[in-house]
Amino acid sequence: MMSLEPKVPAGRMSLTANHAAASRAPEPTGCPALKLARTGNLLPVVGLGTWQIERGECAKVIEEAIRAGYRHIDCACDYGNEKEVGQGIRAAIKDGVCSRADLWITSKLWNTYHRKEHVRAACEKDLSDLGLEYLDLYLIHFPISLKFVPFETRYPPEWIHDPSAPQPKMEMDEGVSINDTWAGMEELVEAGLVRNIGVCNFNVQLLQHVRSVARIPPQVNQVELHPFLVQEQLLRYCAHVGIAVTGFSPLGSGSYEGPASYQAPDPKESVLLHPTVAAISQKLGKTPAQVVLRWATLRRYSVVAKSSKTERQLENLSLFDFQLSAEDIASITALDRGLRYNDPGVFSQGMGACCPIHG
Ligand SMILES: NC(=O)c1ccc[n+]([C@@H]2O[C@H](COP(=O)([O-])OP(=O)(O)OC[C@H]3O[C@@H](n4cnc5c(N)ncnc54)[C@H](OP(=O)(O)O)[C@@H]3O)[C@@H](O)[C@H]2O)c1
Numbered sequence: 275m276m277s278l279e280p281k282v283p284a285g286r287m288s289l290t291a292n293h294a295a296a297s298r299a300p301e302p303t304g305c306p307a308l309k310l311a312r313t314g315n316l317l318p319v320v321g322l323g324t325w326q327i328e329r330g331e332c333a334k335v336i337e338e339a340i341r342a343g344y345r346h347i348d349c350a351c352d353y354g355n356e357k358e359v360g361q362g363i364r365a366a367i368k369d370g371v372c373s374r375a376d377l378w379i380t381s382k383l384w385n386t387y388h389r390k391e392h393v394r395a396a397c398e399k400d401l402s403d404l405g406l407e408y409l410d411l412y413l414i415h416f417p418i419s420l421k422f423v424p425f426e427t428r429y430p431p432e433w434i435h436d437p438s439a440p441q442p443k444m445e446m447d448e449g450v451s452i453n454d455t456w457a458g459m460e461e462l463v464e465a466g467l468v469r470n471i472g473v474c475n476f477n478v479q480l481l482q483h484v485r486s487v488a489r490i491p492p493q494v495n496q497v498e499l500h501p502f503l504v505q506e507q508l509l510r511y512c513a514h515v516g517i518a519v520t521g522f523s524p525l526g527s528g529s530y531e532g533p534a535s536y537q538a539p540d541p542k543e544s545v546l547l548h549p550t551v552a553a554i555s556q557k558l559g560k561t562p563a564q565v566v567l568r569w570a571t572l573r574r575y576s577v578v579a580k581s582s583k584t585e586r587q588l589e590n591l592s593l594f595d596f597q598l599s600a601e602d603i604a605s606i607t608a609l610d611r612g613l614r615y616n617d618p619g620v621f622s623q624g625m626g627a628c629c630p631i632h633g
Pocket residue numbers: 322323324325326348349415474475496497521522523524525526528529546561563564578579580581582583586587589590616
């Protein structure tokens with residue numbers, strides 16, 4: 275097992291040039307990094323999301339993304355493609371594109387493994403599927419504890435406890451405390467399985483609670499962030515207490531469109547088509563996606579954007595050769611509508627449960 279980074283005194287995050295590890299590959303994109311408060315590890319500001327990358331193409335997509343310059347890959351048990359992500363990572367390393375130390379790999383603890391006795395086995399399963407010895411970051415995926423489903427029964431278990439039941443539904447595990455789950459996460463750091471731990475979809479009160487019981491405080495909160503959901507107060511709190519933030523769904527509604535979605539937003543209402551974004555995009559000669567992602571990084575959080583297409587991956591990483599004016603930043607921030615595409619309070623209703631985590 276790799277040893278841990280030496281501890282550094284806690285402090286505010288800073289944006290630094292990405293000189294993480296001895297990088298063999300050139301860094302054509304000049305992607306900066308967020309320095310995590312506890313370990314000083316450098317989280318590249320732009321990562322590749324892997325949710326909904328089809329298994330059949332996933333290994334190639336990941337290998338190509340690493341060749342294109344991505345050094346931060348955002349994975350999860352729930353995405354059902356960690357074996358293929360691992361194949362892509364290994365192919366890139368084998369070909370000399372970069373070393374393991376050059377990469378930042380995040381994975382996430384699924385909701386059915388929140389009991390302390392399940393946390394380590396769940397993490398070891400992520401590691402074995404990815405073919406890695408350690409993770410740079412392991413996150414609690416949601417502050418929602420579901421009844422345990424053994425690996426042999428179904429993996430990934432997803433939201434519904436028993437899909438073959440007469441009335442399939444989400445089943446909460448009311449007996450789990452987030453204190454126990456967090457204690458399990460801390461043991462992963464101590465065992466050298468993961469270097470940093472954090473959470474996703476946590477509000478300020480829950481962050482405060484975890485910080486109050488933690489021996490190792492959460493280093494990252496990954497939450498939905500885009501111009502229609504700017505979450506100013508959450509960002510301010512996280513900066514204040516030294517929690518780095520990663521924004522998911524940074525391009526808005528794209529991943530939630532389509533008939534299978536519980537919400538099916540109208541594609542015409544996309545952030546990427548909004549006249550304010552379009553005008554800035556035209557003025558700067560950058561694409562709407564680049565404008566929105568640059569806006570995000572200028573708000574001092576990292577983003578994980580998903581694309582299965584190499585040209586879009588490159589586009590989404592090519593953000594650091596232009597600036598947005600203070601007026602541009604303010605006008606994009608003013609698009610806020612408090613609009614969540616990924617809200618368990620909404621979609622759990624369709625699965626016979628009630629868990630409005632943002633309520
Ligand atoms: N922690 C959590 O609870 C949570 C929840 C949701 C997501 N995530 C993570 O965040 C990642 C990103 O979020 P997301 O997938 O919801 O949304 P996203 O990355 O904001 O958007 C992805 C969608 O935008 C399209 N797209 C990508 N680049 C584009 C570009 N340059 N121009 C136009 N369209 C573009 C993609 O299509 P193509 O693939 O066809 O290019 C896809 O439909 C996920 O993959 C996952 O890793 C975490």
